[in-house]
Amino acid sequence: MTTQPLLRVDQIMVRFGGVVAVDRVTLTAEAGRVTGLIGPNGAGKTTLFNVVTGVQAPTSGQVVFEGSDVTRLAVHRRARRGLARTFQRLEVFASLSVRDNVRVATELSTLVDVGNRVDSLLERVGLVDVADRTAGDLPTGQARLVEIARALATEPRLLLLDEPASGLDEAETRRLGELLRSLAEDGLGVLVVEHDMDLVMKVCDVIHVLDLGQLIATGTPGEVQKDRRVLEAYLGVA
Amino acid sequence: MQELLTFTIIGLSTGAIYAVVASGLVVTYTTSGIFNLAHGATGMLAAFTYWQLRFDWDLPAPLALFLTLFVLCPLFGILTEKFVMRGLQGTTEVVRLSVTVALFAFMIGLANWIWPSDASREAFLRFFEGNTVSIGGINVSWHKLITFGCAVLVAILLRLLMYRTRMGVAIRSVVDDRSLVELNGARPNRIAMFAWAISASLAGLAGILLAGEQQLNIEPLVLLVINAYAAAIFGRLRNLPLTFVGAAVLGLLDAYYLAYSNDSWFPQSFFGFSLSGVRASIPTIILFIALLARPQTRLRVGATRFREVNRVPTWSTSIMGAAVLVVVTIGISGMLTRSNTLLLLNGFTMAIVALSLVPLTGYAGQTSLAPLTFAGLGAIAMAKLPGDGNLLTLVAAVAIVAIVGAVVALPALRLSGIYLALSTAAFAVLVSKLVFNQRQTFQTGNIAVPALDLPLVEIDTPRARLILASVAFSVLGLLVVAVRRSRLGRRLVALKDSPVAAATLGMNLTSTKLAAFALSAGIGACAGALAGDKVSPQQYEFTQSLPVVLLTVVGGVGTVGGAFFGGILLGGNSVLASVVPSMSNISKILPGTIGITLGRNPNGAAVQTADAFRPLAQRWGIIGFAAAGAVGVWALATLDVVSHWSFFVTGVLWVLAVTPNLPAIIDASGARRATAVAILTVGLVLAAGIDWGTALDATGQRLIAVVVMVAIFGVGAQRVLELAPRVHRSSPDTIGLDRAFTREEIETAERELRVAP
Numbered sequence: 001m002t003t004q005p006l007l008r009v010d011q012i013m014v015r016f017g018g019v020v021a022v023d024r025v026t027l028t029a030e031a032g033r034v035t036g037l038i039g040p041n042g043a044g045k046t047t048l049f050n051v052v053t054g055v056q057a058p059t060s061g062q063v064v065f066e067g068s069d070v071t072r073l074a075v076h077r078r079a080r081r082g083l084a085r086t087f088q089r090l091e092v093f094a095s096l097s098v099r100d101n102v103r104v105a106t107e108l109s110t111l112v113d114v115g116n117r118v119d120s121l122l123e124r125v126g127l128v129d130v131a132d133r134t135a136g137d138l139p140t141g142q143a144r145l146v147e148i149a150r151a152l153a154t155e156p157r158l159l160l161l162d163e164p165a166s167g168l169d170e171a172e173t174r175r176l177g178e179l180l181r182s183l184a185e186d187g188l189g190v191l192v193v194e195h196d197m198d199l200v201m202k203v204c205d206v207i208h209v210l211d212l213g214q215l216i217a218t219g220t221p222g223e224v225q226k227d228r229r230v231l232e233a234y235l236g237v238a
Numbered sequence: 239m240q241e242l243l244t245f246t247i248i249g250l251s252t253g254a255i256y257a258v259v260a261s262g263l264v265v266t267y268t269t270s271g272i273f274n275l276a277h278g279a280t281g282m283l284a285a286f287t288y289w290q291l292r293f294d295w296d297l298p299a300p301l302a303l304f305l306t307l308f309v310l311c312p313l314f315g316i317l318t319e320k321f322v323m324r325g326l327q328g329t330t331e332v333v334r335l336s337v338t339v340a341l342f343a344f345m346i347g348l349a350n351w352i353w354p355s356d357a358s359r360e361a362f363l364r365f366f367e368g369n370t371v372s373i374g375g376i377n378v379s380w381h382k383l384i385t386f387g388c389a390v391l392v393a394i395l396l397r398l399l400m401y402r403t404r405m406g407v408a409i410r411s412v413v414d415d416r417s418l419v420e421l422n423g424a425r426p427n428r429i430a431m432f433a434w435a436i437s438a439s440l441a442g443l444a445g446i447l448l449a450g451e452q453q454l455n456i457e458p459l460v461l462l463v464i465n466a467y468a469a470a471i472f473g474r475l476r477n478l479p480l481t482f483v484g485a486a487v488l489g490l491l492d493a494y495y496l497a498y499s500n501d502s503w504f505p506q507s508f509f510g511f512s513l514s515g516v517r518a519s520i521p522t523i524i525l526f527i528a529l530l531a532r533p534q535t536r537l538r539v540g541a542t543r544f545r546e547v548n549r550v551p552t553w554s555t556s557i558m559g560a561a562v563l564v565v566v567t568i569g570i571s572g573m574l575t576r577s578n579t580l581l582l583l584n585g586f587t588m589a590i591v592a593l594s595l596v597p598l599t600g601y602a603g604q605t606s607l608a609p610l611t612f613a614g615l616g617a618i619a620m621a622k623l624p625g626d627g628n629l630l631t632l633v634a635a636v637a638i639v640a641i642v643g644a645v646v647a648l649p650a651l652r653l654s655g656i657y658l659a660l661s662t663a664a665f666a667v668l669v670s671k672l673v674f675n676q677r678q679t680f681q682t683g684n685i686a687v688p689a690l691d692l693p694l695v696e697i698d699t700p701r702a703r704l705i706l707a708s709v710a711f712s713v714l715g716l717l718v719v720a721v722r723r724s725r726l727g728r729r730l731v732a733l734k735d736s737p738v739a740a741a742t743l744g745m746n747l748t749s750t751k752l753a754a755f756a757l758s759a760g761i762g763a764c765a766g767a768l769a770g771d772k773v774s775p776q777q778y779e780f781t782q783s784l785p786v787v788l789l790t791v792v793g794g795v796g797t798v799g800g801a802f803f804g805g806i807l808l809g810g811n812s813v814l815a816s817v818v819p820s821m822s823n824i825s826k827i828l829p830g831t832i833g834i835t836l837g838r839n840p841n842g843a844a845v846q847t848a849d850a851f852r853p854l855a856q857r858w859g860i861i862g863f864a865a866a867g868a869v870g871v872w873a874l875a876t877l878d879v880v881s882h883w884s885f886f887v888t889g890v891l892w893v894l895a896v897t898p899n900l901p902a903i904i905d906a907s908g909a910r911r912a913t914a915v916a917i918l919t920v921g922l923v924l925a926a927g928i929d930w931g932t933a934l935d936a937t938g939q940r941l942i943a944v945v946v947m948v949a950i951f952g953v954g955a956q957r958v959l960e961l962a963p964r965v966h967r968s969s970p971d972t973i974g975l976d977r978a979f980t981r982e983e984i985e986t987a988e989r990e991l992r993v994a995p
Binding site: 053054055074075076078079080083084085087091092093094095096097100101103104105107108109136147150151153154 | 550725728729731732734735736738739740741742743744745746747
């Protein structure tokens with residue numbers, strides 16, 4: 001790999017009191033690729049997302065985005081550089097309509113042609129039918145799509161998705177997979193935490209596996225599925 | 239040296255009282271997340287109760303103490319938790335605070351009612367009055383020693399309770415995660431009740447001790463809590479030992495200031511500004527410093543879903559509402575007596591102050607307890623700036639206050655929730671104690687704010703001022719609507735709904751909050767700058783701001799209509815108090831009583847009222863008919879067919895009881911329709927036929943009659959039409975969790991799922 005990775009997380013460590021949630025993790029995510037981040041509950045995936053987006057300051061280590069160190073950068077400044085995310089526990093703007101959720105995000109990156117951008121995003125994630133409903137009243141699956149649309153509205157270079165498929169039915173999950181592939185084809189980097197293994201194996205180009213805060217494997221879906229340590233971590237078999 | 243020791247003992251004894259109060263605050267805050275502004279009032283009520291038992295009914299002191307501290311206070315705490323505080327989960331910070339303000343108002347009203355301040359009472363004695371003991375050559379009263387001993391005892395007992403008992407462990411775990419505790423089989427409600435019971439006893443103990451030191455007066459006892467805030471914040475609202483340290487520091491500072499501030503080396507003024515207000519503001523200054531020293535509030539992932547709704551107001555409704563408001567005000571302004579005009583004017587002024595909270599608190603979720611402070615600054619700016627009240631002066635005054643608002647808010651913006659709210663409270667107290675008492679601002683206690691100098695019209699009569707105020711409210715209301723519909727408005731709501739999502743999407747939270755504060759300060763300034771009369775600093779004190787916040791929340795802080803409702807309620811309540819002496823006791827507890835019910839309906843009354851009118855949407859024929867009817871009623875009054883009071887009662891009945899029911903009347907079938915029409919007709923005939931001006935001899939009674947008429951005839955007709963509202967506010971995700979399913983819902987679900995037999 002000659003070019004600079006889009007995102008490099010370098011020796012990140014996060015400590016909560018005596019607990020080490022993330023233990024010197026180094027990994028990358030590339031533009032135009034869907035990168036998976038998997039691991040059992042409590043592996044440190046969401047904490048790592050929080051570190052990358054600036055919600056949580058790391059105890060030590062570096063976050064490098066497009067070649068520059070953003071470890072100390074404020075949350076909103078990272079967002080403006082092209083980092084966007086969704087949340088595992090939903091964080092939609094519950095009292096705004098679906099359209100306004102996407103609109104407020106769009107307006108944070110551009111003031112040109114806002115209406116059309118919002119419409120095409122709603123179209124792309126499949127929320128046109130519920131555009132005028134209050135986001136807080138949507139079922140979980142659609143609320144996740146609102147978060148994705150909202151994140152895309154900021155025109156990110158890297159999209160971090162925290163369990164986007166939880167709460168989605170089969171058809172919705174399939175469409176989500178297609179959406180992620182098409183985003184990658186547009187040149188976007190996608191980093192996804194997900195428990196739905198079918199989806200992960202189908203859409204990811206590269207997968208990082210975390211367990212108890214440590215990176216235990218990196219490779220293509222085929223490779224990690226055969227990795228002994230991964231099987232141990234997930235199945236508890238020796 | 240002798241002097242230093244004396245004042246150290248005084249300071250530590252005062253600090254001991256602060257510590258007892260503050261620990262009570264911490265206990266309830268940690269278990270229920272509610273910062274109890276009424277904590278001091280609880281202590282006050284306990285002190286009065288103790289006085290009643292001990293000195294009026296002559297019970298022996300130990301028995302009176304036992305009854306007060308171990309029976310009545312805990313009982314009061316338990317009832318408060320069960321009936322008031324428990325309903326507040328999932329509401330915004332401002333609603334939670336407002337309910338404690340309501341409780342505060344309720345208790346003060348109650349105390350005033352039971353123990354009128356003009357009645358002469360036997361003195362409240364200290365414990366072992368007259369007994370002293372010599373420490374290092376200084377005579378210290380037993381009361382002071384007991385006070386100090388109580389604080390030490392409270393510290394030890396709380397420590398043992400929290401760390402050595404099951405209940406203590408349960409309390410500490412509720413703090414960390416209420417739902418988790420519930421899943422583990424503990425009962426958070428019981429734990430919260432227990433905490434409120436302890437807290438009330440601690441407040442009671444402090445109240446009784448303090449009443450011995452000072453006197454049995456309502457105000458100092460109630461305001462005691464402000465000093466305790468500072469100590470509690472010192473302990474970051476969690477840490478009891480640090481809270482005790484904070485309390486001691488406060489007590490000592492206060493005593494030393496008292497001791498040395500008159501010495502020659504002590505500065506009495508600062509660049510020409512008097513420092514006379516400093517002593518009274520020591521706790522506030524400490525509070526401010528302790529708040530600002532807090533680390534930046536961390537963004538929290540895991541948004542709370544608020545129960546409040548926040549609809550986008552439409553232009554058509556808003557413009558229509560504004561126009562109706564101005565037209566109606568002009569229409570009735572000719573019929574009002576001078577004193578009623580002034581009261582309504584006051585209502586409008588308060589409505590503008592309430593309006594200043596809508597973008598800041600309603601939209602952006604940032605609680606401010608200082609709305610009137612900005613009105614006061616606006617009044618000063620308008621009076622002091624050159625131009626004698628022309629429009630340019632108004633613009634400059636508003637702009638200056640908006641900038642001041644933004645600048646003073648800047649350091650506080652790192653805070654959120656209760657810490658931000660308290661820093662605005664501290665700001666309000668500091669401004670009244672250090673700015674409003676200066677020669678340069680309110681030199682003689684009063685300043686004349688010039689009337690607005692408009693081209694074409696003269697604002698020289700109360701009536702003209704009333705109309706101007708209605709126009710100003712309408713214009714500012716439309717401005718707030720414009721903000722809500724704009725980019726900024728969406729940002730403000732996003733900030734309230736999920737700060738962490740807003741930040742990760744690229745929003746600069748600080749500048750967004752700053753905009754909200756500046757806007758709010760500017761609107762508040764208008765209320766002061768448009769006073770057009772003599773104003774006094776007392777009008778703009780912190781304690782006056784609290785009822786404004788409370789009634790705005792009661793009206794509905796998320797909407798312009800709610801602000802109007804809140805302002806008029808404030809004005810209306812003073813009508814009750816001033817015009818009908820017999821009603822004054824009820825009016826004392828009225829705002830509190832209304833506010834306490836907020837847990838049931840955190841959206842406020844305006845939203846509820848607006849919901850009643852929702853069926854009218856788009857039915858222009860009916861709207862036209864309703865408007866024509868209103869004009870007809872007005873015409874009857876102007877042609878002197880009915881008296882002014884009959885006009886008022888009929889008009890209110892028409893708008894609030896008849897109009898919302900019109901669509902249902904048209905849609906209903908024969909018998910129902912006929913009955914509803916009959917009920918409403920009887921109501922209207924009674925309203926117009928009775929000459930309320932002579933039938934009832936006081937304004938307050940007439941107002942109550944209006945409410946009763948609306949309730950009987952409006953609700954009666956609604957029942958007949960089967961319109962009793964069945965509101966579904968909860969999201970589908972939480973149905974069954976927030977309340978039990980009804981039989982009907984279970985049957986529907988079974989039918990839908992085809993599992994019914």
